Amino acid sequence: MTSPQRQQTMHGSAQTALYIEDLTVEFDGFRAVDELTLLVDYGGIHGIIGPNGAGKTTVMDVITGVTKPRAGTVLLDRTHDVIGMHLSDRAAHGIGRKFQKPSVFEHLTVRENIALGVREYPDSLLREVLRGGGPAKRARVDEVLDTIALAAVADAEAGTLAHGQKQWLEIGMVLARDPRVLMLDEPVAGMSNTEREATAELLQRLRSPERAILLVEHDMQFVGQVSDRVSVMHEGKLLADGTMDQVTSDPEVVRVYLGR
């Protein structure tokens, strides 16, 4: 199942979406991320694997602005300094993220959750509140509902959804703004095989030459199935980088995974 985008990425002609250099994050002296350098390209799905506590989530925290790094650079399109940006500017620049713990607003309906992801007036919250909510927004919400296949439960409270549906809903919220960098932290955790298949198909549909998808996932088979490139993290460092076959035959990677 080699898609054209995949070919492009493999030959290195794709553009860099995220340029991460020497990124270091410390928590009370403990290095959760240790001088990590990583390039994420447009047009593909970039998997990140690694044992528990490797620092995968922390990298996403830094990119979205939830955590401040100690040192390092994160550039978007090799021009915008992401770390210096305000959280809302990062979202406006197209950085979107699904959290590891499914984070949907349980007391709002599915439709209302997705509507929160759509911004008609990205630079003014006041105008969004006063004038947002027109037909354009509703149309976008319907579009997303179709993409994530939750149109049938559009008016249900998000808290009543099954675990897998919540994961899709959160992807939908992030998708609503058509992100250029889509980060997914363990999207298939806790899913049945059928749900995994559906998620794999969803990810294939989300591929676009204008989008970079960063996927953190423990399910190796899933990562291998959807990713063009895989990076392996261990103790905050990059251990290996390449196709799934390349990294899984790397002796260091084998040692880390078996020596756990």
Added chain:
Amino acid sequence: MMTAFVHSISGEGPRDRAYLAVVMLLVLVVFAVPLLGLSPLASTPLGLDGYQVNLIGQVMAFALLALSLDLVWGYAGYLSLGHGLFFAIGGYLVGMHMIKLAYVGQSGVPTFLNYMGLSEFPFYWSGMEHFWVALLGALLLTALVSFVIGFLAFRSRVVGVYFAILSQAFVYVAMLIMSRNDTGFGGNNGITGFQSLFGVPLSAIESKVWLATASALVTLLTLILLRRLTRGPVGKLLVGVRDDEDRLRVLGYETLWLKIAVWCGSGLLAAIAGMLYVPQVQVASPQLLSPMLSIEIAVWVAIGGRGYLYGAIIGAILVNILKFWLTRFMPELWPFILSGAVLLVVVVLRNGLMDPGPTFRFLFESVRRQKVAGKGEGA
């Protein structure tokens, strides 16, 4: 008001019916108080005496105060144990207005200013004889104070119990300051000796009736307004802040300004409640700033149920009527009853009377099922 009314009928459900019932109750109070409190009906067996009218008026002011707290606690998820601060700002300023009014065309100052060696009103009393100056002053001061507190707390991301403690600290400090005689507001006794408001003597039944009616009307209008606000986009964002603020921030929402705006709006409503309350009790004292009162506001909302608006009103009405009744006949029992009610809410009910949780759900459900069966409606 009528359109808002019709608007709210369109969505049918137990929650909408409860909202409607509370709206009806407030409408009833707005009409019944002047009708039964003034002649000719006042002297009939149906009539209300001055004490009853006054009680209704105070309870209505408390209901407004509870509404203001529910907005920040029930929706944005920030428990304030310091709302008495804004309540007191409104209360003291309307008190200053009434005192100044009593001294118009007279020389001399109230005793509490005499005590400070003053023979004239200090500069910050100027213009206070005009109601609009006091109103504007109360709103501006509340906006300023709530902005400073909100900005400090929300920018440093103070949440949960720390926010509650911080807000309580502010009200406590304010109480200490206002309790001092040399602050110039009558110390522990506060300011009192009011005579009239809008030209009506406070001792007259008319002033009691109109103050109670105004309190009920403002509470009614605020309920309708907040209902619209919380069901619209602002309400969705507030629920977002309450349930998962980081999720909302990473979606690109600047929650800081949203929280500050709602916090200040809530403070302003509490100040208006204070302006309605003080002319009815005829004293503005540091009691308004006592940490106990601020905690009690939270108790009313907790007992009624957070996050429904009408729940806060029901909680305020029930607890305060019970309190009035008990403190009249067996005052020594009140603290125990209040603590018991709090325990009941915390331990047994999930979210106050409006959402009692699984333990009580079956009771309500069976009652509802009977009703539905009786009417022959579908679910």
